[in-house]
Amino acid sequence: MNPATIKQLTELAIRFRDERDWRQFHNFKDMALSMSLEVAELCELMQWKNGEELSAHLVANRQRVGEELSDVLFWVLVIANDLNIDIDDAFRQKLEENAKKYPIDKSKGRSTKYTDL
Amino acid sequence: MNPATIKQLTELAIRFRDERDWRQFHNFKDMALSMSLEVAELCELMQWKNGEELSAHLVANRQRVGEELSDVLFWVLVIANDLNIDIDDAFRQKLEENAKKYPIDKSKGRSTKYTDL
Amino acid sequence: MNPATIKQLTELAIRFRDERDWRQFHNFKDMALSMSLEVAELCELMQWKNGEELSAHLVANRQRVGEELSDVLFWVLVIANDLNIDIDDAFRQKLEENAKKYPIDKSKGRSTKYTDL
C-alpha cells in the first residue's frame, strides 16, 4: 500500500464509524475513556516484564502491539476529527514547542523535565 | 503545510529524539507509561463536565486538546518505530478486522460489544 | 466479619504475597502499572453507558465492581507498605489538606478546581 496521510487514515476511521451509525455514542468522555482502555491493553503486554525480557516479548508480539497502537491511533484521529482539529498541523506545532522547551544544548542526553532544566 | 504521511510524522518524531540523544531513556515500559500520562492530561480536560458543557469546553480549548492528542500520537509513532511496526499498514489491517468483528448489518446503531452481538 | 482496620487488610495482602514469594516481582513501576490496569477494568464496566443506564448497570454488577475496587485497594496497600507509608495516617492528613484547599464556604455546591476558587 502507498503511505497514507493522516487525513486518509482519518477518513477510513470516520467511514467505519458512519457505516455503523456510531457517532451517536461518541461523546468525548467515552472516547477519551476508550483511548485510555486501549493504552491499558498495550500496558498489559508489558506487565511484570522488564529489560531484555520485555523487549523480546514485545518483538515476539509485534502484531498484537500494532493492533493496540492502532486502536489508540483510531481515537486520536476520531477525537481530532470531531473537534475539527488538524492533527497533522497540531503535531508539527507541538514538536516545535517541545523543541523550544527542550533546547538541544540543555537537554541532550538528559531526561530532566523542562521545568527543571 | 502539505498533508503529511504517517511516515513523515514519524521521521519528525525520531529526529526530535535523536537530536537530544534520548533513545537511551526510551524503554518500552516508560514510553507506554508516558502515553498513558498524556491520555490522562486529555481526560483531565473533561473532568466533572458532561453533555453540552463538556463539548463547549473542549471546543473552547481545542488548542490544548490538539496538544494532548499530539503527545499521544508522538508515543504511538515512536513505539511503532522502535518495534519496526508499520503503523500505517497495521491501522488499515485493524480497521478491516474490526469491520469483520462488527458487521454493518449486526452492529448498525448499536453500541454492543462484538462478543455480545 | 468484624470491621477490619487498614492495617489488618494490609497484613492480609502482604501475607498473600509472601506465601507466593512474589515480592521479587514487585518493583514500584510494575505495581503502579498494575494499579492502573485495575482502574481500567473498572472503567471498562462504564464504557458507552451514562446517566441512569450506567448507574443501573453498576448496581446490577456490584459484585464485579467490588472486585475491581478491591484490586485497586490491594495495590494501594502494598505500595504503601513497601514504602513504609502509614496510609491510614496519610489519608487523614490528605483530607485535612483538601479541606484547606476547598474551604466549605467557597466550594459548597461548586465543582471548580481549587486553583480557580
Add this chain to the structure above:
Amino acid sequence: MNPATIKQLTELAIRFRDERDWRQFHNFKDMALSMSLEVAELCELMQWKNGEELSAHLVANRQRVGEELSDVLFWVLVIANDLNIDIDDAFRQKLEENAKKYPIDKSKGRSTKYTDL
C-alpha cells in the same frame, strides 16, 4: 491516632463530600476517571526512573506518594459507598478468590498469569 477501620475512613470521606454538597457531581464515570487521574499522578513520580534510582526517588518523596495513594483510596471508598459495596468484605473475598486462582504450589516464585498456570 488509633488505627482506623475502612468504615471510619469512608465516613470521613463522605463527610468531606457532604459538607461541600458535592454528591451532585459524583456520577460514577467521573469518579472512575478521577481515580485514574490520581493513579496517573502516582505514575508520573516514576517516569523515566528505574531500579535503584526509582526506589530512592520514591523513598525521598514518600510524602507525595502517600498523598497520591490517599487520593486513589478516597475514590475507592466513595465509589464503594455509593454502590453500597462493603469494600472491607469485598477485599477479603477477592483475596480468597485470588488464592484459589494462584495456588501456592503452582504460583510460588512465578509471575505467570493464572490463565497460563
